[in-house]
Amino acid sequence: METKQPKLIVKDLKKIYEDKCALNSVSFDVKEGEFLSILGPSGCGKTTILRILIGLLDATSGTIIKDGVDITNAPASSxxxxxxFQNYALFENMTVLGNVEYALKIRKETKAVARERALSMIERMGLSEHINKKPGELSGGQQQRVAIARTMILNPEIILFDEPMSALDVATRISLRKEIKDIQKEFGTTMIYITHDQEEAFAMSDRLMVMKEANIEQIDTPENIIDHPANEYVQSFVIDNLQAKINSLVKYLR
Ligand SMILES: Nc1ncnc2c1ncn2[C@@H]1O[C@H](COP(=O)(O)OP(=O)(O)O)[C@@H](O)[C@H]1O
Ligand SMILES: [Mg+2]
Known part of the structure; x- marks a missing residue:
């Protein structure tokens, strides 16, 4: 039987900000093409993990291995x-096309190639009719599509999402949820996805990582977490909250 090495291995990752321990020796791996959600209350260290993975922040200690190569100190661009991000982080003075082309242009792609790839990604994200609009003229869901197009255009092997739906209404969340899963299937992209929404995490993920105060409490498939929550905390934070959400939906549908 073929045993593929994980896409990403995170070993003993620790982050101390001055006197605050934000990550206490966190270890996990992510498989190629996997969708892994990170669930946990505000302040437990979720964003810190993503910022270290992408190279925006140095860990205090620990190792990150991608495809068998130590990238702990590699530059972000490599x-x-x-x-x-949740807040889209688009260039407000640039059009949709300008935003999507930008990363290719600074990588010194020729103008024609940048334009062609941007147009194709914009079409893929259903934004063709908005191509010359500025972000301020778009809905939140459309702006998040632009942000996804802008990220996808560089063909990343791994996409990190930091609560991308938090500012959006329910209908938009549900359609974007499907869009993100479709992209994952089409491009085989590995995805690590922070969310506050238990139901979203269960609907989208191959595995979930449940965090509390700088530690991982459990990392497993949605089925195994429901059947075998690791402790009281996972039971109450994940399963009880999920049940409460289902109950409120049922009430709403009646
Ligand atoms: N630049 C910083 N300086 C000091 N403390 C920070 C900094 N960034 C985050 N923290 C603290 O580290 C902890 C984890 O933060 P964060 O990773 O943003 O959590 P989450 O994304 O789960 O809400 C929090 O207690 C937060 O206040
Ligand atoms: Mg955060």
Whole structure:
């Protein structure tokens, strides 16, 4: 039987900000093409993990291995990762086309190639009719599509999402959820996805990582977490919250 090495191995990652321990020796791996969600209350260290993975922040100690290569100290631009934030982080003075082309242009791609690839990604994301608009003229969901197109255009092997849906309404979340899963299937991209929404995490993920105060409490498939929560905390934070959400949806549908 073929045993593929993990896409990403994170070993004993620790982050101390001055006197605050944000990550206490966190270890996990991510498989090629996997969708891994990170769930946990505000302040437990989720964003810190993503910032270290992509190279925006140095860990205090620990190792990151991608495809068998130690990238702990590699420059961000060589890591083959992209990130999508909650607040879109688009260039407000540039059009949709300008935003999507930007990364290719600074990588010294020819104008014609940059334009062609940007147009094709914009079409893929259903934004063709908005190509000359500025972000301020778009809905939140459309802006997040632009942010995803801008990340995807560099063909990242791994995309990191930091609560990308938090500012969006339910209908938009559900359609973008499907869009992100479709992209994952089409491009085989490995995805690590922070969310506050238990239901979203269960619907989208191959595995979930449940965190509490700088530590991982459990990392497993949605089925195994439901059947075998590792402790009381996972039971209450994940399963009870999920049940509460289902109950409120049922009420809403009646
Ligand atoms: N630049 C910083 N300086 C000091 N403390 C920080 C800094 N960034 C984050 N923290 C602290 O580290 C902890 C983890 O933060 P973060 O990773 O942003 O959590 P999460 O994304 O899960 O809400 C929090 O207690 C936060 O206040
Ligand atoms: Mg955060």
């Amino acid at each position: 890591r083959g990762m992209g990130i999508v």
